[in-house]
Amino acid sequence: MKKSVFLGTLAASALIAGAASAQTLAEVQERGSLNCGVTTGLTGFAAPNAEGEWEGFDVGVCRAVAAAVLGDATAVEFVPTTGQTRFTALASGEVDMLARNTTWTFSRDVDLAFEFTGVNYYDGQGFMVPRELGVSSALELDGATVCIQTGTTTELNLADFFASNNMSYEPVPIETNAEAQQQYLAGACDVYTTDASGLAATRATFEDPSAHVVLPEIVSKEPLGPLVRHGDHEWGDIVRWTLNALITAEELGVTSANVGEIGGTTENPEIRRLLGTEGELGAMLGLEADWAANAIAAVGNYGELFEGNIGESTPIGLARGLNAQWTDGGLLYSPPFR
Amino acid sequence: MATMTDPPVEGFRLSQLIYDTRYRSMTIQVVAFILIMLGLVWLANNVVTNLQALGKDFDFGFLGNRAGYDINQRLVEYSNDSTHGRAAIVGILNTLLVAVLGCITATILGVFAGVLRLSKNWIVSRLMGVYVEGFRNIPLLLWILVIFAVMTEGTPQPRDFRGEDAEASMILGDSVAITNRGIYIPNLVFNRSLGGNEVDAETGAVVASQSAGDMILLLVVIIAGFVASGFIGRRATAIQEKTGVRPPGTFWMRLGAVIVPALIVLVALGATLEYPELRGFNFADGIHLRNSLIALWFALSLYTGAFIAEIVRAGIMAVSKGQTEAAFALGMRPSWTMNLVILPQALRVIIPPLISQFLNLTKNSSLAIAVGYMDVRSTLGGITINQTGRELEGMLLLGLFYLITSLIISGAMNIYNNSVKLQER
Numbered sequence: 001m002k003k004s005v006f007l008g009t010l011a012a013s014a015l016i017a018g019a020a021s022a023q024t025l026a027e028v029q030e031r032g033s034l035n036c037g038v039t040t041g042l043t044g045f046a047a048p049n050a051e052g053e054w055e056g057f058d059v060g061v062c063r064a065v066a067a068a069v070l071g072d073a074t075a076v077e078f079v080p081t082t083g084q085t086r087f088t089a090l091a092s093g094e095v096d097m098l099a100r101n102t103t104w105t106f107s108r109d110v111d112l113a114f115e116f117t118g119v120n121y122y123d124g125q126g127f128m129v130p131r132e133l134g135v136s137s138a139l140e141l142d143g144a145t146v147c148i149q150t151g152t153t154t155e156l157n158l159a160d161f162f163a164s165n166n167m168s169y170e171p172v173p174i175e176t177n178a179e180a181q182q183q184y185l186a187g188a189c190d191v192y193t194t195d196a197s198g199l200a201a202t203r204a205t206f207e208d209p210s211a212h213v214v215l216p217e218i219v220s221k222e223p224l225g226p227l228v229r230h231g232d233h234e235w236g237d238i239v240r241w242t243l244n245a246l247i248t249a250e251e252l253g254v255t256s257a258n259v260g261e262i263g264g265t266t267e268n269p270e271i272r273r274l275l276g277t278e279g280e281l282g283a284m285l286g287l288e289a290d291w292a293a294n295a296i297a298a299v300g301n302y303g304e305l306f307e308g309n310i311g312e313s314t315p316i317g318l319a320r321g322l323n324a325q326w327t328d329g330g331l332l333y334s335p336p337f338r
Numbered sequence: 339m340a341t342m343t344d345p346p347v348e349g350f351r352l353s354q355l356i357y358d359t360r361y362r363s364m365t366i367q368v369v370a371f372i373l374i375m376l377g378l379v380w381l382a383n384n385v386v387t388n389l390q391a392l393g394k395d396f397d398f399g400f401l402g403n404r405a406g407y408d409i410n411q412r413l414v415e416y417s418n419d420s421t422h423g424r425a426a427i428v429g430i431l432n433t434l435l436v437a438v439l440g441c442i443t444a445t446i447l448g449v450f451a452g453v454l455r456l457s458k459n460w461i462v463s464r465l466m467g468v469y470v471e472g473f474r475n476i477p478l479l480l481w482i483l484v485i486f487a488v489m490t491e492g493t494p495q496p497r498d499f500r501g502e503d504a505e506a507s508m509i510l511g512d513s514v515a516i517t518n519r520g521i522y523i524p525n526l527v528f529n530r531s532l533g534g535n536e537v538d539a540e541t542g543a544v545v546a547s548q549s550a551g552d553m554i555l556l557l558v559v560i561i562a563g564f565v566a567s568g569f570i571g572r573r574a575t576a577i578q579e580k581t582g583v584r585p586p587g588t589f590w591m592r593l594g595a596v597i598v599p600a601l602i603v604l605v606a607l608g609a610t611l612e613y614p615e616l617r618g619f620n621f622a623d624g625i626h627l628r629n630s631l632i633a634l635w636f637a638l639s640l641y642t643g644a645f646i647a648e649i650v651r652a653g654i655m656a657v658s659k660g661q662t663e664a665a666f667a668l669g670m671r672p673s674w675t676m677n678l679v680i681l682p683q684a685l686r687v688i689i690p691p692l693i694s695q696f697l698n699l700t701k702n703s704s705l706a707i708a709v710g711y712m713d714v715r716s717t718l719g720g721i722t723i724n725q726t727g728r729e730l731e732g733m734l735l736l737g738l739f740y741l742i743t744s745l746i747i748s749g750a751m752n753i754y755n756n757s758v759k760l761q762e763r
Contacts (some may be wrong), residue, residue: 048715084724112727113394133497143618145519149499150716151724156406159418171408173710173721182688187495188518188629192617229393318600 002086022230024235025069025286033075036062037095040080040176044309044316045101054078057309058099061120061226061243063152064295068242068287073298081178083151085134087112090229097239099226101195103153113230115321117240120225120302122322122331124218125154126196131211133190140219147180147189149173154194157220177202185190197220197318198311206317245292247334248274249301251325255298259293274337277313281337302332385730389660398735401426407721409712411628422722427718430739436634436713437700437743443639444699445692448646453676455651466647473644479705482642486633486709491520496620515621520628522614522621524544528552533665546610559603563596570595630711634703642699649691653684685758693751697744704740714739 028034038046038058046056059078067073079095086102089095089115101123102108104116138161144160148155150173162169172189174180181202184192192199196218203209226243228236249255252271254262263275272278275296276289285291299305306323310316324330355365389396401423402557408418413431455466494506496517508515515522526548529535533549571734572726574588614624657680665675704715714736 007709044382085721085726087727088729107725107727141619143620143622145620150710150721155721156418157727159406159408169408171410172519173410173712173716175707175710183490186490186518187497188490228587 012096024232025238028069028096032070033077033093034062034066034069034097035077035079036065037079037081037086037089037098037100038062039100040082040178042101042177042198042201043205044100044314045197046078046206055309057121057305058226060299060305060309061099061221061246062097064246064299065226065239065242067294067298068245068291069238071288071294073294076082083149084175085200087114090114090227091192093229096235097226097228101198101224102227103195103222104227105153108227114227115230115233115236116225116227117236118225118243119223119242119331121197121223123195123222123224125157125193125220125222126199126218127215128184128192128199128212129190129215130187131213135213135215138215138219139165139167141168141169141191144171145172145188146191146193147174147184148193149177149180150175152194153220153222158193161219180225195224197224197316200318201316205315209250214334234286238287241285242292242295244334245274245295246299246302246305247332248337249292249296250332251327251334254296254301256297257305259296263293270337279338285322355699389730394727396731397728398731400722400728400731402705403726405722406725409717411631411712422718422726425722426718426735427492428575429712429714432711433700433703433706433713433715433719434743436631436638436703436706436711438640439635440638440699442697442702443643443681444646447639448695449641449650451647452654455647456654463638465672465729470644470647473641475650478637478641478702479708481637482633484707485637486629489520489629489633490518496616497517499616499621508614513611515616515624517616517621518629519620520630520632521625522624522626524611525623525625527608527612529610531607546608546612552607555607556600556603559599560596563599565597567592602646628711630706631711633709634706634711638699641702642695645695645698646692649688649695650684653686653688654680657683658715682758686760689751689758693748693755696747696751699744700747701740 028041036059037140038054038056041047042056044056046054046058049055050191054076062076064080068077079089081089081095081098081100086098086100087108092100096195097117099120101121103123104119108114109116119226127138127141129141135141141162146158146169149160155171155173158169158171169191170326172183174183177194177198181190183189185206191201194202194231196214199214203212203214206212226239228239247269249259252268254273259275263277265273265324266272269278273281275293276282276291288294290318300308303325306320307313310318312319320328322331324332326333355361386396403419404418405420405422405425406418407425409416409425409428411432413435414424414428416428426712441653446472451466451469454462455470456467457463458546468539493516494520498505498514499515499517506517513524517617527546528548529544531549532551532555534545536545537543538545570588570592574585578584595614611624614621614623614626661679661683662675665679670679702714704719706713707716707720710716718732718739723729726732
């Protein structure tokens with residue numbers, strides 16, 4: 001009798017522990033900071049700068065969420081994760097969200113029980129080779145040695161690409177982008193393959209970027225976006241709509257410079273709803289009315305974030321391409337704020 | 339009339355469970371057992387509940403799904419269409435390969451270093467001292483990374499071998515290429531392979547190839563040769579003990595027993611050497627010893643060898659000095675003294691700690707992840723877990739594998755230990 005009471009108590013406490021995972025928002029607010037999983041270092045997307053502060057495109061998403069939830073874009077603990085550790089870190093609750101060049105796939109969304117909250121970069125897998133090899137197409141890579149980060153979708157795409165083109169290759173499995181870069185530069189592999197944005201970011205850090213070419217073939221779709229755990233829909237909504245707010249802000253012309261006054265002066269009702277000067281959108285999320293304004297003020301709108309970290313004026317030099325607004329022929333399309 | 343009084347029958351009181359020393363130890367054990375069981379139940383329950391909360395189930399079905407990734411070093415047939423289970427087997431074989439290679443080299447290194455550290459030659463003993471202390475006191479991971487970095491950065495790329503005035507050239511009569519992707523050595527192939535040979539469509543020439551059967555046959559013949567050689571040796575010793583004369587030519591007979599059958603098999607199968615050749619991006623043909631394997635193998639051997647050296651030294655020092663003096667008094671050479679008198683006695687002290695070192699080496703091989711060697715930790719415990727999200731199941735299987743391997747090594751070594759330990763009557 002006593003034993004069953006004891007076990008019952010245990011089971012109940014375990015259930016409470018389980019249910020607690022559905023209150024990420026309360027946890028973050030109580031803790032006063034957001035735990036955000038990022039890469040161990042990919043210039044332009046997420047890397048510590050000379051002062052040791054994390055900066056980059058993915059880091060911007062973390063900061064925007066922190067600004068929306070806590071009103072403070074600096075209240076973020078960045079947790080560096082590798083391709084192999086990222087999902088465990090998220091599933092175990094070590095981080096509240098991942099913003100880390102992670103491809104949205106069916107099995108990750110459904111089987112690994114994560115929730116992708118949107119796409120912040122539409123990417124595809126590419127190949128980089130030294131110019132002196134004289135290779136101009138990925139179809140000439142038969143027999144090559146390829147450096148690849150393990151546990152990624154690129155690893156699977158690579159196998160499929162070579163198999164479907166009846167070519168062979170020698171994979172060199174590597175844990176992080178930094179190691180891959182070092183092996184590639186030492187010539188331990190002929191080819192480095194990862195998402196095209198990652199290749200551009202890696203090449204930008206080389207001593208002589210022009211000595212390396214990114215081959216024209218893009219062999220996969222890699223929609224990269226932030227993700228959270230299944231089962232906490234309120235938290236998922238917050239991350240999703242923070243990203244949407246940045247995208248909508250660009251579409252509507254709201255920038256970090258004018259976000260302060262435009263909410264009060266504009267006649268556009270969608271901007272007014274977005275910035276919280278009209279309607280109850282913030283309260284529906286369980287946040288302050290100015291949540292989106294805070295996020296935009298902290299990191300700028302999507303376009304500013306892009307241009308500041310990975311755009312054509314930066315060493316990484318990525319064109320907007322697919323990542324332009326839908327009004328400019330790109331794929332960025334945020335559902336309306338109403 | 340004498341009355342017999344029965345000894346007073348004491349009733350059993352509950353307090354005796356605590357205050358009576360006859361029962362107390364039982365009580366403590368029962369209570370401890372219940373607590374431990376409750377703890378385990380709580381842990382298991384916690385796991386189940388938390389998995390449910392995460393929306394995950396507990397299922398080993400993923401082992402039968404298509405793996406989808408490639409493994410560069412495979413000792414059995416494997417492609418990205420194979421299953422996760424097969425990928426795990428490829429990893430297991432790679433782990434066992436590096437463990438066996440490592441144990442052999444570490445033992446050889448350790449015995450030499452241990453013996454030489456006791457040398458009377460000051461330079462030799464100090465050199466061994468530097469080796470032992472250097473490797474024992476620096477983490478294994480650093481040595482793996484150092485050796486890997488030296489191999490990667492310090493050796494030429496395959497494309498340096500190309501062209502008329504190439505920067506690098508192959509060594510040993512153009513048969514071995516040392517590159518930053520590993521070492522390419524000639525491979526033994528057969529013109530009359532058991533697995534059948536292909537015929538080149540254009541020239542009509544037979545393409546030399548190799549099947550698993552060829553290698554197994556060769557191995558069996560060589561092992562049989564060694565067994566026969568041992569038999570000849572024992573017979574010669576028996577005759578020598580009986581008659582005082584060792585049959586002439588025993589050494590040559592023993593040598594022949596090993597070499598002649600092996601040679602016959604090689605000729606019968608039409609053995610030739612296949613030399614590595616620069617083709618396309620890489621060297622093709624021959625055997626490719628990858629940098630990751632070499633770095634892991636060397637580092638494990640050197641590191642564990644340093645520990646074995648200390649064990650060997652301790653074993654030798656445990657043998658009474660009188661044994662050496664007695665052997666010298668009989669006029670034995672120092673090398674005979676070591677091999678026939680000291681080491682056999684030292685073995686009794688050496689074997690038990692040696693078992694632990696073999697276990698350590700096997701388990702340490704999981705550091706392979708640092709250099710991208712595809713052992714079971716990298717396949718089953720790395721990529722598979724990552725692609726399928728089955729952390730718990732994968733880690734359980736991985737733990738089970740290392741447990742079973744360790745128990746097998748330990749069991750086999752204990753059998754050997756029983757055969758060399760002091761037989762007391």
